[in-house]
Amino acid sequence: MPLQNLYEKLIATLHFHADLAAALHLLEWDQETFLPAGALESRARQIGALAGLLHEQQTAPAFLDLVDRLASDLPQLEPGAAVDVRETKWRLDRERRLDAALVRERSALHAEGRGVWVIARRDNDFAALAPLLARIVETERRVAAAIDPERDAYDVLLEEYEPGASAAMLHGLFTSLRDGLLPLVERLRGRLAARRLPATALCGAFALDAQRTFNRLVAERLGFDFQRGRLDEAVHPFTMTIGTDVRLTTRYDAHDLRYGLYATLHEAGHGLYEQGLDASAWGTPRGTACSLGVHESQSRLWENQVGRSEGFWRHLLPAARATFPDLRDASFESIVVAVNDARPSLIRTEADEITYNLHIIMRFELERALLRGDLGVNDLPHAWRECMQRTLGVVPDNDRDGVLQDVHWAGGALGYFPTYALGSLFAAQLMSAAEAALGPLDSLLAAGDFPVLLGWLRDHVHRCGQTYRSFDLVTAATGTPPSPDLLLRHLEHKIAFLESV
């Protein structure tokens, strides 16, 4: 069969897999939004059945042969096709090195880990999780060794989420980032006692239906297309793409507008990325998001760089005032303070923009040490507290607010946390490059010209799909390789603002 026909067969097969994956995503989305409580167990079985069938299709010998055959002729393919073959082959090669027994064992262990974590966290009982966590770390080591016995286990696992990245690259970036952040945290501490304006301007009474309408309006103004998407509610907000249909979720607090709005902005960032992928390459690597780090750069860009900016609030405040009676007398300055409030705290998901990445860096170091065997699972709670003391100067007095706060490790996701910090770095760099191209972004946001910024992101990030790996994508889009400099500069402006009010 001519190469072109083989490639077309690859695309047709990828489309078929993507259609089945969409059905799987709908099962998952529905589970978090509309599923009645009594149907959870049968939903788990449905997901298992379909996931198994999809995996069977994705590792069918005829499909593997097709991909190998195309990969052996990579240089003869036109560049776009070569990307699809390269990335498909890369993923497949990882998968096929894991034998079925290990895949089953791992996935059962992760499910068990998530279940045990819920209980251990509720009971503030790390010892209840520790033996299982030790087995999870051990199993992840075996997984990494099966995929590539020559490489550092952490690198192999990290690439599941951030292909092309390595612990060494992260270590370099994160060391500079921490060195820059620690003095900022010192300044934060100094400012806390001295501040003039309280950060309560967005606290009050906000009717849920009005919030729903308002959040939808905000997502729409940013450029989210509700003809190909939805905004619903979930306990833990997430974004799920079901084929070509991108579904955001958020949650609301009747007494704090920020709780819902910043979840919506974050998820809308993910959703705008998904909606901006090249539709003509749907279902193929070229039409798929680059990495978790890049995904997180989009969510953080809209949530933090845009959503906490003065320009954004200059634009949004009239609509917010018109919608919510409790905002009628809120001053512009008090609102900017309310959305930029910062202080060292215990819980990552509630951390502000300035301290957030110190939480991540700590997790990166701890999970690396766990995998290398430099840190035993039983020593983790102590190491956690020690690390918190050293970086943020606050220490949890229980493990629920410490090492048990995140589900990631219990769910087997080692190497996942760094993508959050990469997202912050990438976002700052992308905003700076967009500003160089488009002129002052704050005035642009104040004018509500979100589509201009979105257009730039589409051209430089979204439409690239997996054509480049994340570090190359950011370098190509911004002209400089990833570095913490622009994030630190952004956060310094923030501190200076907080010091001024």
Place this chain on the structure above:
Amino acid sequence: MPLQNLYEKLIATLHFHADLAAALHLLEWDQETFLPAGALESRARQIGALAGLLHEQQTAPAFLDLVDRLASDLPQLEPGAAVDVRETKWRLDRERRLDAALVRERSALHAEGRGVWVIARRDNDFAALAPLLARIVETERRVAAAIDPERDAYDVLLEEYEPGASAAMLHGLFTSLRDGLLPLVERLRGRLAARRLPATALCGAFALDAQRTFNRLVAERLGFDFQRGRLDEAVHPFTMTIGTDVRLTTRYDAHDLRYGLYATLHEAGHGLYEQGLDASAWGTPRGTACSLGVHESQSRLWENQVGRSEGFWRHLLPAARATFPDLRDASFESIVVAVNDARPSLIRTEADEITYNLHIIMRFELERALLRGDLGVNDLPHAWRECMQRTLGVVPDNDRDGVLQDVHWAGGALGYFPTYALGSLFAAQLMSAAEAALGPLDSLLAAGDFPVLLGWLRDHVHRCGQTYRSFDLVTAATGTPPSPDLLLRHLEHKIAFLESV
């Protein structure tokens, strides 16, 4: 392998198929409820991909062999297992006689038919549909001949929806039913001019949110379990079971309470049946609804026999008055009139309980004549009008309100309509048997003791699954074979009531 092990393998495989079918049902449910408009096309592809894969699983040679092997030892199986094998084998034997090309051709034709019907109906242009409809009739003849060349094509197609039924059985029932209905229609006509009370007591202003709460409350009072189900909205209400999770849909009219309420009651009837199936036999024929006729008997029982009764409204009126200010002054009698209003009309889906089945009988006769070749597709509009004149005495002045009003034939569903009338017959008979067992139902309903009636239906209908075919099930449950007598008696009471007000 011992027979018992083979049977367990059958059950495991049926469970797997049912889990995949649940995923398919969620894709379909979501399409009618929450899918954004721009994602319709990709949803069709997802459904196609998963349906194809499910069909592949259901007709895999190993599965066919397993079923054949078990069927050859049917007498050695215990009775429950024998039901599962018998019904699985019966469905499979129908399916495997259709070659893949015919299945594809048929399904493409039905999809095309539904699409062309939408346009033809909108444009009131039967000629636009006629050639395609002729091909559909011809293809259904071929399908019937492939399944069983020895039998009447209509019987073979009818059994897709009502296994064990035949045109001859229906002809007998429907002839008596019509003979009983025509004099009632005459009496209706006489009453129309003379009536005292208008049927407008449930027209007014009914806030949609209040209706949502009220309809949910009604479904709950009947016994619908929201821990394993939902009530949402759809343009054309339907009920879909997703694994063990039963989802009703309805729609609301802000100016007519009946529009939503009777759709909810109808769908709740379907939903109560699905929730009442034997959970321990889930995914197998014993845990699956018997037939469309029996399904429709449950929806019609709650919608008509219960929902339009005096007892039901004695119970519900206080809650309705408390919810809707516009009902505060409505008299009980005026409401019973409003929900039992009847008159000959053109549109089946808007027809009242008395005239409804004349619409069905007419369609049964026309589709039989089409299949036999006694009636050409081009003569259908004329035959339609002639039939309407003869039975209901009203004639559509356009095909949109005539032969083009239903999608069924254009979608290839020949042999489907009779199940609606069977539902009415079965429902009247089941109510009468329930009354013999439980005492006067009207007082029971007036006391809100719906669970007592539901319990009787669960014992005599729901829990039987496919243990019996529908006519045997009704005979076993009621002590007499299906007949129109009790439905006619029920409708005579209705007429007498209408003549009295």
